Amino acid sequence: MSTAALHETAHHEAHGDAHHEHHHQETFITKYIFSQDHKTIAKQFLVTGIIWAFIGGLFSVIFRLQLADPNATYPFLEDFLGHWAKGGKLQPEFYYALVTMHGTILVFFVLTAGLSGTFANFLIPLQIGARDMASPMLNMLSYWFFFLASVIMMASLFVQTGPASGGWTIYPPLSALGEASSGSKIGMDLWLVSMAMFIVSSLLGGLNYITTILNMRTKGMSMTRMPLTIWALFFTAVLGVLSFPVLLSGAILLLFDRNLGTSFYLSDIVVAGKIMPNEGGSAILFQHLFWFLGHPEVYIILLPAMGMSSEILSVNSRKPIFGYMAMIGSLFAITILAFLVWAHHMFVTGLNPFLGSVFVLLTLLIAVPSAIKVFNWLTTLWKGNIRFTPAMMFAIGFVSLFISGGLTGIFLGNSALDIHLHDTYFVIAHFHIVMGVASFFGMYAGVYHWYPKMFGRYLNNTLSYIHFWITIVGAYMIFWPMHYEGLAGMPRRYYDFSNWESFKNFGGLNQFISIIALLVFAAQILFVINFFYSIWKGRKVTTLNPWNANTLEWTTPIRPGHGNWPGDIPEVHRWPYDYAKDGKDFIPQDVPVGDDESKH
Amino acid sequence: METEVIKPKNKIHPHKFTLWVGIGSIVMMFAGLTSAYIVKRNQAGWVSYNLPTAFWYSTVVILLSSLTVHLAEKAFKVREMSKYRKLMAATLFLGLIFIVTQILGFKEFWKMGMTLQANVSFSFLYVIVGLHAVHVIGGVIALIVMSLSAFSKKTRNYSVVPVELISTYWHFVDILWVYLLIFLIMIK
Numbered sequence: 001m002s003t004a005a006l007h008e009t010a011h012h013e014a015h016g017d018a019h020h021e022h023h024h025q026e027t028f029i030t031k032y033i034f035s036q037d038h039k040t041i042a043k044q045f046l047v048t049g050i051i052w053a054f055i056g057g058l059f060s061v062i063f064r065l066q067l068a069d070p071n072a073t074y075p076f077l078e079d080f081l082g083h084w085a086k087g088g089k090l091q092p093e094f095y096y097a098l099v100t101m102h103g104t105i106l107v108f109f110v111l112t113a114g115l116s117g118t119f120a121n122f123l124i125p126l127q128i129g130a131r132d133m134a135s136p137m138l139n140m141l142s143y144w145f146f147f148l149a150s151v152i153m154m155a156s157l158f159v160q161t162g163p164a165s166g167g168w169t170i171y172p173p174l175s176a177l178g179e180a181s182s183g184s185k186i187g188m189d190l191w192l193v194s195m196a197m198f199i200v201s202s203l204l205g206g207l208n209y210i211t212t213i214l215n216m217r218t219k220g221m222s223m224t225r226m227p228l229t230i231w232a233l234f235f236t237a238v239l240g241v242l243s244f245p246v247l248l249s250g251a252i253l254l255l256f257d258r259n260l261g262t263s264f265y266l267s268d269i270v271v272a273g274k275i276m277p278n279e280g281g282s283a284i285l286f287q288h289l290f291w292f293l294g295h296p297e298v299y300i301i302l303l304p305a306m307g308m309s310s311e312i313l314s315v316n317s318r319k320p321i322f323g324y325m326a327m328i329g330s331l332f333a334i335t336i337l338a339f340l341v342w343a344h345h346m347f348v349t350g351l352n353p354f355l356g357s358v359f360v361l362l363t364l365l366i367a368v369p370s371a372i373k374v375f376n377w378l379t380t381l382w383k384g385n386i387r388f389t390p391a392m393m394f395a396i397g398f399v400s401l402f403i404s405g406g407l408t409g410i411f412l413g414n415s416a417l418d419i420h421l422h423d424t425y426f427v428i429a430h431f432h433i434v435m436g437v438a439s440f441f442g443m444y445a446g447v448y449h450w451y452p453k454m455f456g457r458y459l460n461n462t463l464s465y466i467h468f469w470i471t472i473v474g475a476y477m478i479f480w481p482m483h484y485e486g487l488a489g490m491p492r493r494y495y496d497f498s499n500w501e502s503f504k505n506f507g508g509l510n511q512f513i514s515i516i517a518l519l520v521f522a523a524q525i526l527f528v529i530n531f532f533y534s535i536w537k538g539r540k541v542t543t544l545n546p547w548n549a550n551t552l553e554w555t556t557p558i559r560p561g562h563g564n565w566p567g568d569i570p571e572v573h574r575w576p577y578d579y580a581k582d583g584k585d586f587i588p589q590d591v592p593v594g595d596d597e598s599k600h
Numbered sequence: 601m602e603t604e605v606i607k608p609k610n611k612i613h614p615h616k617f618t619l620w621v622g623i624g625s626i627v628m629m630f631a632g633l634t635s636a637y638i639v640k641r642n643q644a645g646w647v648s649y650n651l652p653t654a655f656w657y658s659t660v661v662i663l664l665s666s667l668t669v670h671l672a673e674k675a676f677k678v679r680e681m682s683k684y685r686k687l688m689a690a691t692l693f694l695g696l697i698f699i700v701t702q703i704l705g706f707k708e709f710w711k712m713g714m715t716l717q718a719n720v721s722f723s724f725l726y727v728i729v730g731l732h733a734v735h736v737i738g739g740v741i742a743l744i745v746m747s748l749s750a751f752s753k754k755t756r757n758y759s760v761v762p763v764e765l766i767s768t769y770w771h772f773v774d775i776l777w778v779y780l781l782i783f784l785i786m787i788k
Contacts, residue, residue, distance in 0.1 A: 134618060206625075241625045243628070245632065246628055249630075256727060262720070263717070264720060279645060279719075280720045282643060285640060289632055292632065
């Protein structure tokens with residue numbers, strides 16, 4: 001008997017298992033807690049992400065209170081934070097802990113796990129026509145590692161010396177020596193352990209996403225018939241699988257430095273008059289290892305938002321996406337370039353200027369695929385029959401923010417300008433708009449668009465529009481002024497600006513930003529209320545395809561069970577963007593191509 | 601010829617594909633560590649060293665084990681189950697020997713004054729070789745599970761996928777070791 005035949009049998013067995021899984025009796029625990037259904041896991045990621053977003057957002061509100069008026073006291077803070085806000089005034093150490101944890105939580109726990117964890121899990125099997133992920137077991141483990149990471153990070157908020165406070169980039173020596181600050185003690189160890197768990201979670205997820213997309217597509221779903229969401233999630237997973245391990249190696253070396261007395265990152269250090277024994281290390285080495293992940297991480301956050309916005313823009317413009325292949329090509333180009341630009345975060349570390357100019361060139365090259373994407377989004381909207389659903393509003397908002405934030409990236413990518421702008425509020429404004437808020441908009445667009453598929457109900461429209469307008473106007477009002485502060489040289493991570501003659505005049509502006517931040521945070525609470533209220537009380541979905549979209553997820557029942565399709569998986573006959581074709585508003589992917597049909 | 605007819609359109613089993621992507625991921629981790637090593641080597645305070653002799657025994661052992669796991673896979677495919685069992689047990693045994701020789705190597709290195717904290721170059725050796733050993737231990741655990749089911753009277757082993765998975769992974773840690781060995785000899 002041939003090996004191939006054996007192979008074949010095994011293959012069928014594996015598939016057979018997946019097909020029959022949904023016939024098994026499910027208990028509460030297997031259905032809602034240790035579930036292997038990709039849709040439930042997606043919701044677990046989403047809800048955990050929302051909880052983290054609330055905490056991370058609350059932190060920003062607290063430190064904005066401090067920046068609004070550094071001399072004011074808020075007695076209620078003492079009730080709430082204890083000795084971290086003695087007499088109602090935030091302690092400087094805790095201010096650093098807040099900005100550090102705000103960054104860590106939003107970058108990793110919300111916009112990585114909450115965003116790709118949710119939508120890769122939810123959309124990949126549904127849109128490519130698969131019963132579930134390639135390995136539902138690994139998928140479940142991916143969530144539970146994330147949960148474990150969350151518990152550890154949460155615990156670090158409550159230790160006596162406070163959570164990690166060396167900035168979300170945890171540069172040594174601050175992060176490597178317990179003596180350096182109170183936030184460099186046990187809080188830092190917990191941060192590293194939590195991140196190690198987080199990396200395991202992302203890797204397990206990423207492995208699964210890649211394998212599922214390449215191996216489990218339904219009949220007829222060739223790679224060039226996949227929705228752009230799937231392409232974007234695919235490249236996101238590739239980025240994660242190749243860059244997170246490098247951060248892991250950096251973190252392992254840091255753990256050795258902290259706990260086993262090695263000197264990978266440490267040399268000639270004096271802490272409070274005490275000479276440390278460490279010799280021969282280099283703190284810059286950590287920055288290389290960190291940013292080799294850190295830069296791709298930006299695209300891990302951004303690409304899913306790009307993919308979902310592309311899909312939502314096309315569906316709600318009732319037009320095919322403009323330049324489908326160019327969209328895939330530009331995603332690919334961004335993925336490659338993402339690995340080649342990390343040193344632009346390190347222009348002022350004493351990097352060789354020639355090397356710096358190479359990184360400037362590679363960094364500015366990213367403008368090309370980004371511009372292609374923006375052009376294609378705008379041309380998709382052009383002369384479209386636009387439906388301004390909440391999801392569409394957020395997708396358009398995403399494009400707007402991506403343009404505004406992307407343009408300042410061209411300033412920062414220049415090493416000569418970066419010498420002035422590095423570590424100022426200009427950087428804060430740039431990355432918050434282009435990566436933070438833009439990705440949040442992509443995520444909101446995704447939630448509003450696929451909520452009916454997730455829960456079988458609609459979100460309240462009025463609340464959704466209020467949420468949108470406050471958020472977009474507020475986001476610009478918060479971050480636009482920061483560009484001016486940054487150009488004036490105002491540094492990030494400062495606890496109190498009132499002692500500097502040059503920054504005193506920004507007091508009023510800082511107050512303004514803080515008030516808007518408070519308002520925007522309130523609007524997000526509105527969304528959270530809308531989200532949870534509508535799960536139980538929202539208007540019920542009554543049609544299979546509420547947005548008249550072409551993709552496969554809308555061919556499943558309104559509330560699909562484990563296995564997604566009760567009968568056979570539909571076969572795919574066309575690309576997902578047949579809108580306004582041959583006099584028809586839309587033609588779903590599972591409709592066979594007619595004899596007299598024109599080519600797209 | 602019949603193989604042509606029944607060959608599935610999906611060329612590769614999803615689990616095998618997942619393993620390959622995972623291997624890519626592990627490669628990136630070691631690429632990160634070895635490039636850090638190269639960067640560090642060009643800075644002040646680097647001390648060159650010779651590898652402990654026990655690591656040469658490690659190399660012989662792991663190369664042999666790669667051969668036995670390959671033969672085990674072949675035996676499984678032609679359903680020579682007793683041969684398969686013996687070869688799996690041999691691979692497991694060699695895997696354990698590999699771990700032992702690694703520990704001996706570390707001890708030898710430590711006794712020569714090259715302790716973990718003495719110099720960054722030594723620290724790197726412990727971390728890089730140690731992390732590789734962790735990956736071998738993972739493989740050994742998988743081999744224990746496979747051997748138990750191979751010798752068990754109750755389980756019947758038909759699917760070739762797990763055998764191919766462990767074989768691929770084991771060859772990978774073998775190749776990784778050879779790469780690290782050459783790397784540590786060339787760049788010291």
